[in-house]
Amino acid sequence: MEPFLITISLVCVLGALIYIYLSWNFNYWRNRNVNGPRPNLVFGNVPALIKHNRHMAFDMQEIYEKYKKSGERFVGIFMTRNPQILVIDPKTVREIMVSNFKAFRGNESSLWINRNVEKVSIRNPFFCLTEEWKERRIDVVGGLSANRLKSAIPIIFGACNKLTEFVRNELAQSKNVIDLKAICYNYTVEVVSDFIWGINADAFKSGKTANVILEMSRNLLDTSFKRTSFYYMSGLAPFLRNLSKMRFFPKESDDFFMKIQKDALELRLRNKNDRPDYLNYLIQLSEKKNVSLIDMIGHSMTVLLDAFETSAAMMYHALYYLASNQTAQNKLRKEIMDNLDEHNGISYDTLMELPYLDQCINETIRLTSPIPVFSRRCIEQTFLENSENVNIQIDPGMMLHIPTYAIHHDPEIFPNPNDFIPERFNDGFAKELTQKGSFLPFGDGPRICAGMRLGQLETKAGVFEIIRNFKLSRKDDNTSKHIVDPGAFIIGLAGDLLVEFELIK
Numbered sequence: 001m002e003p004f005l006i007t008i009s010l011v012c013v014l015g016a017l018i019y020i021y022l023s024w025n026f027n028y029w030r031n032r033n034v035n036g037p038r039p040n041l042v043f044g045n046v047p048a049l050i051k052h053n054r055h056m057a058f059d060m061q062e063i064y065e066k067y068k069k070s071g072e073r074f075v076g077i078f079m080t081r082n083p084q085i086l087v088i089d090p091k092t093v094r095e096i097m098v099s100n101f102k103a104f105r106g107n108e109s110s111l112w113i114n115r116n117v118e119k120v121s122i123r124n125p126f127f128c129l130t131e132e133w134k135e136r137r138i139d140v141v142g143g144l145s146a147n148r149l150k151s152a153i154p155i156i157f158g159a160c161n162k163l164t165e166f167v168r169n170e171l172a173q174s175k176n177v178i179d180l181k182a183i184c185y186n187y188t189v190e191v192v193s194d195f196i197w198g199i200n201a202d203a204f205k206s207g208k209t210a211n212v213i214l215e216m217s218r219n220l221l222d223t224s225f226k227r228t229s230f231y232y233m234s235g236l237a238p239f240l241r242n243l244s245k246m247r248f249f250p251k252e253s254d255d256f257f258m259k260i261q262k263d264a265l266e267l268r269l270r271n272k273n274d275r276p277d278y279l280n281y282l283i284q285l286s287e288k289k290n291v292s293l294i295d296m297i298g299h300s301m302t303v304l305l306d307a308f309e310t311s312a313a314m315m316y317h318a319l320y321y322l323a324s325n326q327t328a329q330n331k332l333r334k335e336i337m338d339n340l341d342e343h344n345g346i347s348y349d350t351l352m353e354l355p356y357l358d359q360c361i362n363e364t365i366r367l368t369s370p371i372p373v374f375s376r377r378c379i380e381q382t383f384l385e386n387s388e389n390v391n392i393q394i395d396p397g398m399m400l401h402i403p404t405y406a407i408h409h410d411p412e413i414f415p416n417p418n419d420f421i422p423e424r425f426n427d428g429f430a431k432e433l434t435q436k437g438s439f440l441p442f443g444d445g446p447r448i449c450a451g452m453r454l455g456q457l458e459t460k461a462g463v464f465e466i467i468r469n470f471k472l473s474r475k476d477d478n479t480s481k482h483i484v485d486p487g488a489f490i491i492g493l494a495g496d497l498l499v500e501f502e503l504i505k
Contacts, residue, residue, distance in 0.1 A: 006332055017242040022236070028083040029076025032391060036086075037063055038115055042236070044078035049232040055491055056370035057405040064088050064406035067335050072387050074400070078234035085400040088439035092384065093402050094378055096360045097445035106130050106377030108399055112231050113248050120254050124305065125450055128250075130379055133447070139291065140450050142301050143281030150348040151276035152195060156458055157345070159190040160465035166204040167470060171503055177475050182483025184462065185308075189214050191458045196278045196300050197264035200206040216253045238301050258302070278303055299369075307458060310370045313490045314459045316497055318364040321420040322463075323472035323499045328422055332356050333504075336468045351460055358423035362430045362501065363461060365441040372405035374443055374493045403442050405491055413438050413485065438461075448503025466503035471502040 022041050029036050039045050045063060048056040063086055072087035086091055096104045113127045121127050126248045127138035163183060170178060186203040193201035195211055201213050227248040234241050267277055282296045291299075322329040335356045340346060351357075378398040383391040394400075409417040413433070414424060433439035442449035449455070466472070475498040484491055 010414075022081050025081065025083060026078065031125075031390060032076070032426070033390075034074075034076040034386060035067065035070060035072055037066070039078035039081075041166065042080070044082070046079055049229070051322065052229070055372065057369070057491055060086060060401065060403040061409065062404035064403045068410070074384065074386060077401075079232060079399070082235050082399075083111070085398065087393075087400060087402050088192070090407060093407070093437035093440070094444070096400060096402070097440075097443065097447070099154075100382060101445045101447075102332070103380045103382035103394070104376040104378055104400065105133075105447070106379045107133070107375055108375035110377075112228055114227075114244070114246065117245065118247055118249065118254075119294055120258070120298050120301055121249055124302045125447075126302070126305075133438045136298075137447075137450055139285060139289070139295075140299050142285065143278045143299070144303070144451060146453060148276065148281065149453055152334065153457075155194050155277060156191060156461045159187055159194060159458075160461055162190055162204050163187045163462065164465055164469050167466075167501055168503065172500060176502065177351070177498050177500050180316040180319050180499050181312075182321070182496075184312040185214065185218070187225065187315070187462050188308050188312040188458060189217055191311075192217075192304050194277070194345060195307075195454070196303055197260055198275055198277055198279055199260065199264065199266065200274075212256070216256045217304065219255050220305065223357050225277050226368060234417070258297055261300055262293070265293075265296070274320045289399070303451055303454065306449060306456045310451075311455045311459050311462075313368065313370060313492050314364055314455070315360065315462045317368050317464060317492055318360055318463050319472060320474075320497045320499065321364060321367070322360065322467065323456055323474045325420055326418065326473075328360065329467065329472060331469050332463075333358055336464055338467075346464065348457075350463060352457065354460070354464075358430075358459055359425040360463070362425045362439075362441065363420055363422040365438065366408045366414065366491065367418075368492045369405040370406050370441070370490050371443065371449075372403075374402040374404055374440065376400045376402070396399050404441070409436055410438075411456075464471065469504055471504055473500040473502070475500050 015461060026039055031382075037045050040047060043050055046056050046059045048054050048059045063075065068088045070088075073092040074085050074087045077084055077086045085446070087096065107126065107128075107130075108127050109126050113121050123136060124132045125140060128136055160418065163186070166183065166186070167178065167229075171175070178395050183204075186414055190201050190203045193199040193203075199213075203214060227246055228245055230244065231241065236243075258456050264279055268275075268283065277380045281292075282299060283301075285297065294456060322332065335354055336346075339350055339354060341350075378394050378396050378400065381396060384394055408414065411417050430439055432440075434441075434444060441454075442452040471500070484494060
C-alpha cells in the first residue's frame with residue numbers, strides 16, 4: 001500500500017508543478033490593470049495555434065469583436081503561457097506601425113528562423129533581426145522601384161500572353177471549366193522566373209522544368225508552416241527552440257534555387273545581356289556594393305516569396321469574386337476596353353491607375369487579408385495609452401498583434417463585410433482608411449511589404465488579361481464548400497475554384 005501512496009503523491013506533486021509552471025504568469029495583465037480574456041491552461045487565448053482546427057485569425061477576431069467597444073485600445077492575451085498584446089483600436093495600429101515605429105520595429109517572424117542552419121532565409125528582411133533589416137530591405141526594394149517595373153512590363157505581359165494562350169487552347173478542346181488556382185499559380189511562377197532570373201519556366205506546359213520550379217516554390221511555404229506551428233507550440237517550453245534543428249525552408253529548395261541563381265548569373269555575365277529584370281539589378285548592386293552571391297540569392301528569394309504565393313492568391317480570389325458578380329465583372333471589362341491604346345494594349349501607368357480595377361483588388365485583399373495578423377516586437381521601453389489618460393508601460397520583448405482580418409471584417413468600418421463590394425473603395429477611400437489604421441493590405445510604415453509594387457503589378461496585369469479576353473461564370477452553386485484552409489498563412493478559399501470561361505470575340 002505504501003508504494004502506491006508514494007506514487008500517487010509523486011503524480012500529484014508533478015501535476016501541481018506542471019500547473020504552476022503553465023499558469024504562474026496568468027496574472028500578468030491583471031497586475032497591470034489591462035483587461036483581456038481568461039486564458040486556457042495549455043492553449044492560452046489562441047487555441048487554433050495548437051489545435052489547427054481553424055485559422056488563428058478567427059480566434060483573434062472573436063477577441064477583437066468582444067472587446068472593441070470596451071473603450072480600451074488593446075487587451076492582454078496569452079499565446080500558450082506567454083503574455084502578449086492584441087490591438088483593437090485602429091489609431092493604436094497606426095501608432096505602432098508608423099508614428100512610434102522606432103519602439104516597435106522588431107518583427108516576430110525574425111524569431112521563426114533557425115539562424116544556425118539557414119543562410120539564405122536570414123537575408124530576407126521579413127526574417128531579419130532588428131539591426132539588419134533596414135539595409136537589406138533597401139537593397140531588395142531598389143530593384144522593385146516603379147521605374148524598374150515600368151521597364152520590365154514586357155516581361156509581365158509576356159506571362160499574360162502565355163496565360164491567355166493556355167486558356168484559348170483549353171477552350172478549343174471544349175475544356176471550358178478551369179481551376180483558377182492552377183492557372184494563377186502557373187502565371188505567377190512564369191512571372192517570377194522570368195523577372196528574377198530570366199528563365200522561361202514553361203509553367204503552362206507539362207514539361208519537367210515547370211513542375212520542378214512550381215513544386216519547389218510551393219514547397220517553400222508548405223514547409224514553413226510546420227516550423228511556424230512548432231514555434232508557437234514550443235511557447236509552452238521555449239528552450240525546445242534552441243534544441244530543434246528544424247528548418248523554416250527546406251534545404252532542397254535552397255539548393256535548387258541557389259543553382260538557378262548561379263547558372264543564371266554565369267549566363268548573364270557571359271552574354272553581357274542588359275535585360276531590365278531583377279538579375280540585372282543584382283549585378284549592378286554587386287558592382288556598387290560588392291554584395292556576395294549568398295546575398296544575391298537571399299534577395300532573389302525575398303522577391304520570389306513576395307510575388308509568387310500572395311499574388312496568385314490575390315488574383316484567383318479576385319477572378320472568383322468577379323465570376324460571382326457579373327455586374328462588377330462587366331463594369332471592370334468596360335473600364336479595361338475604354339483604356340486600351342491604339343495597339344490594343346495598355347501602358348504601365350494606365351494599368352496601375354485604373355480606378356475600378358484598383359477597387360476590385362483592394363476589396364479582394366480586404367476579404368482575404370493576405371497577412372491576416374501583423375505582429376510587432378517592442379525593442380525599446382515605451383508607453384501605450386490603453387484608455388483615456390491611462391498609459392501602460394510596454395517593455396522590450398513584448399509581442400503585439402494587429403488582427404488585420406478582424407479589422408477588415410468590422411461591420412462598423414466595412415458594412416456587409418462578407419460581401420464583395422468594390423465600390424466601397426471609391427474616391428481614394430483606401431488611402432484614407434490606411435491613414436486611419438483601418439485598411440492594411442500590405443501593412444504600413446517602414447516595414448510595409450517589400451514586394452508590394454511587384455505584387456500589385458502582376459495581379460492587376462493578370463486580372464486585366466483574363467477579364468478583357470474571357471467572360472467568367474461560377475461553375476459551383478455553393479461557396480460553403482470552399483472552407484478556409486487552417487493550415488495556410490493566407491486566409492482564402494480551400495480546394496479547387498472551378499470557373500467557366502467563355503471567349504469574348
